[in-house]
Amino acid sequence: MSPRLIVLWLEDGSTSRLISGCPGCAGVVPASSILASAPTDKNLDAWRESGCRTTHCNLEVLQESTLVFLATKPHVLPGVLQEIRPAVGPHHIVVSLVAGVTLQTLQRVLPAGTKVLRLMPNLPCVVQAGAMVFARGSGAGDGEAALLKNLLSSCGLCEEVPESYINIHTGLSGSGVAYVYLFAEALAEGAVKMGMPSGLASRIAAQTLLGAAKVMLETGEHPAKLRGDVCTPGGTTIHALHQLEKGALRATVMNAVEAATKRACDMAED
Missing domain, CATH: 3.40.50.720 (NAD(P)-binding Rossmann-like Domain)
Incomplete structure (x- = not known):
C-alpha cells in the first residue's frame, strides 16, 4: 500500500x-x-x-x-x-x-x-x-x-x-531565514541610499543571495574561501568587509543563532 x-x-x-x-x-x-x-x-x-x-x-x-x-x-x-x-x-x-x-x-x-x-x-x-x-x-x-x-x-x-541538532537547526535555518531577509533588506537599502530604485535594488539583492548560496552548495567550498575569492587587494570588497567587521556582523549573527537555539531548548522544557 x-x-x-x-x-x-x-x-x-x-x-x-x-x-x-x-x-x-x-x-x-x-x-x-x-x-x-x-x-x-x-x-x-x-x-x-x-x-x-x-x-x-x-x-x-x-x-x-x-x-x-x-x-x-x-x-x-x-x-x-x-x-x-x-x-x-x-x-x-x-x-x-x-x-x-x-x-x-x-x-x-x-x-x-x-x-x-x-x-x-x-x-x-x-x-x-x-x-x-x-x-x-x-x-x-x-x-x-x-x-x-x-x-x-x-x-x-x-x-x-x-535529535539534539534539531534545536540548532531552528536557530540556524528555521529562524535563519529571517536573518537573511533582514540582510537582504539592508543590502537593498544601501543601494537605495546610493541612488538605485528600490524595486531594482531588492531584485538584485535577492539574486545576489541566491547566486552566492548556489555557488556555496555546488562547489562545496568553505564560505571563508569563497569570500576571499571575491576580494582583491585594495578593492571595493575588502573595504566593505572592513566596515562589516567593525560592526561585528559575524559575532552578531553567531549570537542570533545562539539566542534562537536557546529559546528552542527552553520551549522544549516549558
Whole structure:
C-alpha cells in the first residue's frame, strides 16, 4: 500500500502553507492521496485548491492513512495525541513538526513501538528550496527514514540528524531565514541610499543571495574561501568587509543563532 499523507489539526496558517509546499505540491505524491484535517475551513483552503481532500475529523483520516504529519501549535498537540492514540497502529508512521516536543514525549503518549519521527522544516519549503532535518524515534527504522527523506528531498535539502541538532537547526535555518531577509533588506537599502530604485535594488539583492548560496552548495567550498575569492587587494570588497567587521556582523549573527537555539531548548522544557 502506498502511503497516504495526512496533516492533523492545522491551526497555524504559516505551517499550513509550508506543508502544502511539500510532498503533494512538489509532485511526488498525487494530490488525491493527501487528506488534510483541521478544526475549521480556514487552513484547508490551500489544500483544496491543490486538489487535496479535506475533513474536520482526525480519526476518519487516520483510519485510511499510513503516513501522518502532525502540524499543530505546541499547546494543542497533547489533545490531538490523546484523540488519535486509540487509532494509531503498527502500520502508521507519525511525523511531528511541532516545535519543542521531543521524541521521548511523543513515544510516551503514543502506543508502544509506534514509528515516530521528528521533522523541522523552514519557510522556503513553499518554493521547494527548503532546509529540513529529521530524527527518528526508537520504533522507526531505516525504511521509515528513507521514505521521509525521499518524499521531502523534492522540497530542498533534507538530512537525518541526531535529535539534539534539531534545536540548532531552528536557530540556524528555521529562524535563519529571517536573518537573511533582514540582510537582504539592508543590502537593498544601501543601494537605495546610493541612488538605485528600490524595486531594482531588492531584485538584485535577492539574486545576489541566491547566486552566492548556489555557488556555496555546488562547489562545496568553505564560505571563508569563497569570500576571499571575491576580494582583491585594495578593492571595493575588502573595504566593505572592513566596515562589516567593525560592526561585528559575524559575532552578531553567531549570537542570533545562539539566542534562537536557546529559546528552542527552553520551549522544549516549558
